[in-house]
Amino acid sequence: MATIKEVAAHAGVTPTTVTNVLRGRGRVGDATRDRVLAAVAATNYHPNLNARALVERKSPTLALMLGCLTNPFYPEFTLQAHLAARSENRFLLICNTDYEEDGGRQFLNEVAGSLSDGVLVANKGNLNLEQFKSIEKRGVPVVISIWEDPAQHPGIPCIAFDSTKAGKMATQHLIDLGHQHIGALIASPAEGIHAGRYAGYRDALEEANLPVKTKQIRFCEDTYEDGYRTAFELLTTNKGMTALFVSNDLPAIGVLDAAAEMGLRVPEDISVVSVTNIHMASQSRPGLTTVAIPTTEMAFEAIEMLLELTRNKPAQPPMKVIEKLRLVERHSTGAPKA
């Protein structure tokens, strides 16, 4: 690893001049520039980013905290965040908090403000907001992305989408198709991360003067397996339903498999709709009808907000809500049988 001094010596200049040509600062004579560039090539020089970060008081990395990369939503979000970060010439440091016994506190403490200029939090519902506020107090910007409730500000800068609207759109699609007996499978506690999606389901039903029947509603873990298991139980004990609103794609795919296992045809016997539109939703049988949330936009806006916060601290923590929601009709929904 050549250092800037060596390059400078090689080119017969000082480190300052090398920096100047490499960073495009100051004015440098053409001949000198050529000599420097030649020396850089000859020595295969690459600046030490740690040293640069130290003096510039600014690091080239951003930290991303998420629950677990193994939940298929996160890789998609992470990829977009990575792309956004790269487009700003930043690198992404990741932390799967589910496996840190302290929920990522140590990661945050070590990384925030030294290795990383800021931290992006992919919301998974059980956020320890105080933890992030204490990071902010140290002057390190934090933004929460995929915040589900525009009506309730977490007190930390965030990028949100309207999850209630998403839940409502999904349910409304079922109603438009003519369904009147629509159960729900919510992949969080009632007051948990999918509370908004759940509220959207109830709103749609109420506006259509359809009853909200607790007997037809279940809460489960946000996994394929628990979606499968819970749907199996719900579908065996409640026979009258023609459609199911599921609050997330992964458990919805479990629902599809449970229905098949029971000999129920989707959508002929039961329609299934959900929210998110992960890649897998197009790889299920049948393809899953779902309300797509703006994953890409939330990732890009989050990175942008984070970077902006490294430049200026606003008096109030901003919230940006991305309105874009889109019903993606595939083949898991259809009209109820007459």
Place this chain on the structure above:
Amino acid sequence: MATIKEVAAHAGVTPTTVTNVLRGRGRVGDATRDRVLAAVAATNYHPNLNARALVERKSPTLALMLGCLTNPFYPEFTLQAHLAARSENRFLLICNTDYEEDGGRQFLNEVAGSLSDGVLVANKGNLNLEQFKSIEKRGVPVVISIWEDPAQHPGIPCIAFDSTKAGKMATQHLIDLGHQHIGALIASPAEGIHAGRYAGYRDALEEANLPVKTKQIRFCEDTYEDGYRTAFELLTTNKGMTALFVSNDLPAIGVLDAAAEMGLRVPEDISVVSVTNIHMASQSRPGLTTVAIPTTEMAFEAIEMLLELTRNKPAQPPMKVIEKLRLVERHSTGAPKA
């Protein structure tokens, strides 16, 4: 962000002493230690990792290069690599090379040896080995993980598994079940990354004195969609097959859906087996029988090798092959109809 100087001032000592108590170096009096610790707490001090990296000539991060996090194998590998890195108190920097127009060269040049002490490469078959060798020449260790062919050393330290054996085990399982007409769907070019798995398929057939029929073999992209499309074509134009060897899980799941679409029952009409055992393999309908490769072990061994290489440079690049392979029987395979 408090600095070590401020902490020292607060405690009435010098930075040296602060370092000593924080890093456990030297001998420090109990009273002094307590004062320092109190000062650390009072100022909410966290060491600047960039500064530390600079003086220690050693960075707390490792870089992971992979094709694209969106291919479901990578998140699983990445999670394990992350866990392994964390267990050594390192952080992971990731790069999705598929989206870097230069295949990650710039990432490598900027990161390797300054931000990151080493780079871990998750093999996806189209590796530019020269690129990595030039990084090694700069004294930065590189290890390739998930190398598929133990018989052929890439010339760079690597962790390998025996993909030929995996392909053979999968095919052998079909043969053991009584299948004699076994087609193949290889998710790479014939000489591409799945060449070993493909060779294993042929080996098993030949050892069982079964013919290898080119008509029943197809090559496709390593995606769900192309698996679906290619299987559809193969299955419509070749009627005699009772089983299919697919070289990877994701296209195999596409195969399952194609079969269902065509009205073929799996495994009654056609058995499907593949290699890898990604999480999705247990979330398909039917569950996919597949040969599990040692993802976790490869991730941990790779991190360990990388770290070892930062300590000592061996004369020859090591290769460690993880022998562990395991047939995971689910429900996509069964005996052929009599």
Place this chain on the structure above:
DNA sequence: CTGTTAGCGCTTTCAG
């Protein structure tokens, strides 16, 4: 247009 000087925050000899 280029060089000199100082310093980012930390750790490590080496003295005391």
Place this chain on the structure above:
DNA sequence: CTGAAAGCGCTAACAG
């Protein structure tokens, strides 16, 4: 047991 001094590799004033 604690402090003083030097330096990691780089960049930003400021001179010249």
